[in-house]
Amino acid sequence: MSLINIENLHYRYNSKGNWVLKEVDLEVNSGEFVVIVGHNGSGKSTLAKMLNGLLIPTEGDIEINGRSTKDRDNIWNIRQQVGMVFQNPDNQLIANIVEEDVAFGPENLGLESMKIRDRVDWALKEVGMEEFKRHAPHNLSGGQKQRIAIAGVLAMKPKCLVLDEPTAMLDPLGRKSVISTIEKLNKSLGMTVVHITHFMNEAIKADRIIVMDGGRVALEGTPKDIFAKVNQIKKYNLDLPQVAQLALELQKSGLDLPDDIFEVDRLVNLLCSLK
Amino acid sequence: MFIEVRNLSHNYDKELVGNYTLKDIDFKVEKGEFIGLIGHTGSGKSTLVQTLNGLIKPTEGEIIIGGSDITKEKDLKEVRQKVGLVFQYPEHQLFEENVFLDVAFGPKNLGLEGEELEERVKEALVAVNLNYKEFKDKSPFKLSGGQQRRVAIAGVLAMKPEVLILDEPTAGLDPKAREELLQEITSLQKRSGLTIILISHRMEEVGQLADRIIVLEKGKIVLEGTPNFVFSHVDLLEGIGLGVPQITKVMHELKNKLNIDDMRTDLFTILEAKKEILRVMRG
Ligand SMILES: Nc1ncnc2c1ncn2[C@@H]1O[C@H](COP(=O)(O)OP(=O)(O)OP(=O)(O)O)[C@@H](O)[C@H]1O
Ligand SMILES: [Mg+2]
Numbered sequence: 338m339s340l341i342n343i344e345n346l347h348y349r350y351n352s353k354g355n356w357v358l359k360e361v362d363l364e365v366n367s368g369e370f371v372v373i374v375g376h377n378g379s380g381k382s383t384l385a386k387m388l389n390g391l392l393i394p395t396e397g398d399i400e401i402n403g404r405s406t407k408d409r410d411n412i413w414n415i416r417q418q419v420g421m422v423f424q425n426p427d428n429q430l431i432a433n434i435v436e437e438d439v440a441f442g443p444e445n446l447g448l449e450s451m452k453i454r455d456r457v458d459w460a461l462k463e464v465g466m467e468e469f470k471r472h473a474p475h476n477l478s479g480g481q482k483q484r485i486a487i488a489g490v491l492a493m494k495p496k497c498l499v500l501d502e503p504t505a506m507l508d509p510l511g512r513k514s515v516i517s518t519i520e521k522l523n524k525s526l527g528m529t530v531v532h533i534t535h536f537m538n539e540a541i542k543a544d545r546i547i548v549m550d551g552g553r554v555a556l557e558g559t560p561k562d563i564f565a566k567v568n569q570i571k572k573y574n575l576d577l578p579q580v581a582q583l584a585l586e587l588q589k590s591g592l593d594l595p596d597d598i599f600e601v602d603r604l605v606n607l608l609c610s611l612k
Numbered sequence: 613m614f615i616e617v618r619n620l621s622h623n624y625d626k627e628l629v630g631n632y633t634l635k636d637i638d639f640k641v642e643k644g645e646f647i648g649l650i651g652h653t654g655s656g657k658s659t660l661v662q663t664l665n666g667l668i669k670p671t672e673g674e675i676i677i678g679g680s681d682i683t684k685e686k687d688l689k690e691v692r693q694k695v696g697l698v699f700q701y702p703e704h705q706l707f708e709e710n711v712f713l714d715v716a717f718g719p720k721n722l723g724l725e726g727e728e729l730e731e732r733v734k735e736a737l738v739a740v741n742l743n744y745k746e747f748k749d750k751s752p753f754k755l756s757g758g759q760q761r762r763v764a765i766a767g768v769l770a771m772k773p774e775v776l777i778l779d780e781p782t783a784g785l786d787p788k789a790r791e792e793l794l795q796e797i798t799s800l801q802k803r804s805g806l807t808i809i810l811i812s813h814r815m816e817e818v819g820q821l822a823d824r825i826i827v828l829e830k831g832k833i834v835l836e837g838t839p840n841f842v843f844s845h846v847d848l849l850e851g852i853g854l855g856v857p858q859i860t861k862v863m864h865e866l867k868n869k870l871n872i873d874d875m876r877t878d879l880f881t882i883l884e885a886k887k888e889i890l891r892v893m894r895g
Contacts, residue, residue: 376786377757424784479653505784506700508652508813510853535786538858574788579816579858579882586886592893601858605865612870612893 340496340529341365341388341419345397348383357383359552361397367496368527370520372540375549376574381533384549385501388531389419402496417446420490424502426482430474435466435485438474442493460488463526464518480511484518491522497529498522504536516542537564538578541599548573561597580604614807615641615664615775620673622659622831633659634670634831643774644805646798648812648822648839652853656831657811661777664809665695678774693722696773700780702764703757711737711755711763712748718771736770737763741796758789762796769800776800777809782817794821816857819843819880827854844878859885866892 341364348358358380365371373381386392387399390406401418404411423429432438436457443453461467464484474482483503490498500519504512516539522528532539540546541560548556548563550573556563563570564577567585577585584598592611598604620637634656641647651657662668663675666688674681682691699705708714715733724732734744740762747755752763761781768776778797782790798821801808812818818825819839827835827842829852835842843849843856846864850856856864863877863885875892879885 377784377789502784506780508853509815509855510652512813535784535790537787571788574786576787576791580862583859583862583882583885583889586882587889590886590890592890601861601865604862605869608866608889608893609869 338367339364340367340402342400346387346394346399347396348387348392349395357552361554363547363554365529365531367529370523370530370542370544371532371547372543373531373533373547373549374535374540374575379549380552381549382501385421385499385531385533388499389421390415417493418496420493420495420498422483422486422490422498422500422503424505426479426486426506429486430482433473435472435474436461436470438485439488439492442489446493456492460491463491463522464488478511479507480514483507483511483515487518497531499531501533502535504534504539537576538599541578548575560599564599565596614643614678616676618674620663620670620675622663622668622670632831637673637833639826639833639836641807643807644801645807646801646821646823647809648818648825649809649828650812650815650818650825650854651828655828657828658779660828661697661779661809661811664777665697666691667697693771694773695775695777696768696771697777698765698768698779698781700783703760706752706760706764709751710749711752714752714763715766715770718767722771732770736766739769739796739800740766741792742766758785758793761785761793775807775809779811780813782812782814815855816859816880819857839880840878843880863888
């Protein structure tokens with residue numbers, strides 16, 4: 338069943354402004370891992386903010402689990418089901434101690450304190466940060482801060498995680514740790530994930546990639562489908578992951594390699610089997 | 613030598629003896645050189661570059677730029693003009709009502725006005741590939757992320773610095789905007805002989821652009837040399853959480869698996885890697 342259902346969505350920030358989202362039709366299934374890519378200003382963040390009712394469609398509808406974001410009475414429920422994580426790790430944590438930060442959500446839900454503690458412990462464990470529960474967030478690295486932000490969202494027990502460039506400000510290790518955390522939440526908890534990124538090698542992890550262009554959905558498909566359209570994706574300001582570019586060059590030079598090589602290990606193994 | 617950093621150490625909190633953010637940093641940069649500075653968050657990169665333009669006065673050491681020690685300098689205005697620093701997400705610091713005024717802000721403070729000022733702004737905008745007529749009257753807040761980033765960089769270029777330091781200039785840019793900005797930076801360096809220090813978390817980016825890479829870890833320089841040399845230290849770089857470009861990783865793993873002695877692994881561009889792989893596969 339589809340968790341997110343978007344129909345003929347149009348959006349503009351003010352009544353005289355340009356349309357920022359146009360004719361967007363999209364479904365996201367429960368448990369799916371969707372990556373959204375597209376040029377700067379293509380409408381990705383705007384779309385993300387519509388998914389939990391931070392922004393409301395100017396025209397068209399968004400339903401989360403059958404509830405429209407246009408209905409004010411649904412917002413509370415929708416915010417609980419769709420958790421958001423943003424780019425800047427320093428703007429998202431407010432408490433002085435990690436576990437207090439993660440507890441904000443469940444406290445707002447009015448849960449009893451034993452339950453809150455369970456949720457906080459569970460969420461920190463899921464993101465691999467349980468040892469840091471009594472630390473001060475400002476002493477943590479960027480990747481650790483982002484994982485705490487994810488734990489804060491998890492503690493609300495949402496159905497869906499929306500991440501808007503969560504790795505843009507991180508160093509390579511931080512990026513890796515956040516990505517593998519997201520993957521794990523998707524695989525082991527069946528968490529629905531909508532991940533926005535400019536890193537093409539993050540997009541290859543998706544069940545489905547959505548390419549935005551000028552406020553519209555320009556392309557949609559598996560990583561294999563999307564990255565096979567080399568010329569089209571260039572037009573949308575995107576590029577191939579580096580490994581894929583190398584594989585393509587080797588293929589052009591006559592090596593018998595398939596089209597869908599996006600990862601280091603796969604290329605290395607295939608080359609070895611050719612030797 | 614153009615920049616010479618000697619024995620530089622910095623300690624933000626003097627009460628905490630021994631708690632160094634930078635420790636015994638020594639390096640030299642030649643005029644017109646392109647330096648890549650890498651290290652994970654908190655390794656001291658930002659502190660280091662801020663000492664280079666006088667925003668932070670180091671606890672110990674000397675920083676000689678163009679012959680004078682800037683740590684002894686009273687008038688830091690001149691130092692900041694000479695060493696332009698573009699912060700991470702510099703577009704957050706745009707504030708004027710139009711692009712012209714934003715770029716003109718620095719040179720105005722240097723006392724420029726009238727035609728001279730206009731010329732400066734024009735040059736700076738052209739350097740980052742923004743059409744002067746088209747953009748000068750636009751509000752910076754109505755530009756795309758990539759365009760805003762360029763306006764912010766133009767603001768620093770308009771000061772005519774001799775050294776340009778860029779902290780993650782391509783973070784958050786889409787692949788095309790990133791590629792374009794990098795090309796502009798390279799051509800700027802080639803054209804005007806600007807000395808550039810680039811901080812980046814993208815190893816492939818640093819590999820492609822830098823003449824030399826400096827690796828910081830826990831406030832110390834742990835590795836320094838050409839990109840080929842630096843990226844041949846896969847284990848060290850992975851050990852400190854940086855890793856190597858994907859292409860280098862392919863070469864390294866392939867060599868291990870195929871067990872070939874004379875295969876090169878210190879490559880990071882697609883073309884070089886392709887050549888070497890074809891040689892090995894056909895050999
Ligand atoms: N608060 C706002 N008011 C008016 N216009 C806005 C606002 N926020 C964004 N826009 C405009 O809406 C369009 C889409 O912006 P959005 O931030 O959704 O793009 P994006 O795909 O997330 O870009 P990026 O990759 O740079 O993050 C852009 O033209 C932008 O200038
Ligand atoms: Mg965005």
